[in-house]
Amino acid sequence: MEPEKRKKLLVEKAVEFFSEEGFEAGTRELARRLGVSQPLIYRYFDSKDDLVNEVYRKVYVSQWNDAWTATICDRQLPLRARLLDFYESYSQAIFNRRWMRIFFFAGLRGLDINTRYIGRVGELIIKPICGELRHEIGLSRDMPITDAEMELAWIMHGTMFYQGIREHIYCTARSVDYSLTATCAVDMYLTTAPPIVREIVEKASR
Template sequence: MSDSKSNTGRPRRKNMRAAEREKLIVEEAVRFFAESGFEGQTRELAKRMGISHAVIYRHFDSKDALIERVYDHVYLKRWNPEWEQLILDRDRPLQERLTQFYVAYADRVFDYDWVRIFVSSGLKSYGLTERYLGIIRTKIIEPAALELRESRGGPEALPPSDTPPADEIELFWGLHGAVFYIAIRKYVYNIPLEINVEATVRATVANFFEGALHGTRQANMQAF
């Protein structure tokens, strides 16, 4: 047997190239933090990996630097820039656009590591959750709120450069939260999902638009 192989046929970790080891540390850190939260210690991560504590700090200057790489690996690399253009595609009804977005979004982020790290970051104030929600707000929530106003037409339409009122933004946060709560139930509360996720997401968006349009009709009736 070659000295570079273990009994399982995998390369011995001590012979791994620096880039390969760094990638492995990030991947192991993702699952470690998902299970232990960000209070988990890098010494425990090293022990779990079967490497010395110093090896981690040979690749990352600090625990914060490792967490930053985890954020990039789990969140930024899963973001699809095409979603941003989808929300603005006025050749299609807004309900259809948001349905397609949330079906794709759920497929991408309904993941054990993604959800648990997201929640852990919010509880421990590492700032990752706030940064990611900033992306959701600027790339999805605010544009969708403006698109809803545009689809309604009339004097309530706003220029694209303006920010929708806080109460309208909050409506879309409610939609986003309703979709994401499905994942919270499964990966944080460990409640088995006895539903078809895609069908539930589609129904959630449909219910949102039924309410939004109902609110518009009520406002129009009160104007006369």
């Protein structure tokens, strides 16, 4: 097998392995599952951390859709419609067993996968939502987005994320209607957040 194809196969198998066993599991067991030698794995990866970084790129970076931010910021549609379109696409991309399990195993292990991903969501999803809400309710975007505004959007986002936890981590829901969840989460955000954001911005601009 060509080296690049073998490396891609090793990453794919590592994704499956870590999503079921967690990151405490070692490369020796991974090699045994694959029917290869441990030294073969380290021929392609300098360390276990290097392999974990490849898993991150495979599961998180490669599934990230740059169009999500564009969807949120496309003012040809009302903000509610944009948010619902975004969450429809987002839920299809991330709410699957291996994505969710790797995310939680990484958090328990103290890896920075979670920090990197949450940082990306904050900058490319949450902050644009906050800016678009300001525009929707006629407020200026000249003032930097505040932590309180970010928190309001995170609450909406967390409502969606929790449904993924119920389905793939707790296994207490055989299937989840993510469209219904998105409708409820978005409508609650667009109902409760505007007066709070107005007060935040008005106080900060005095």
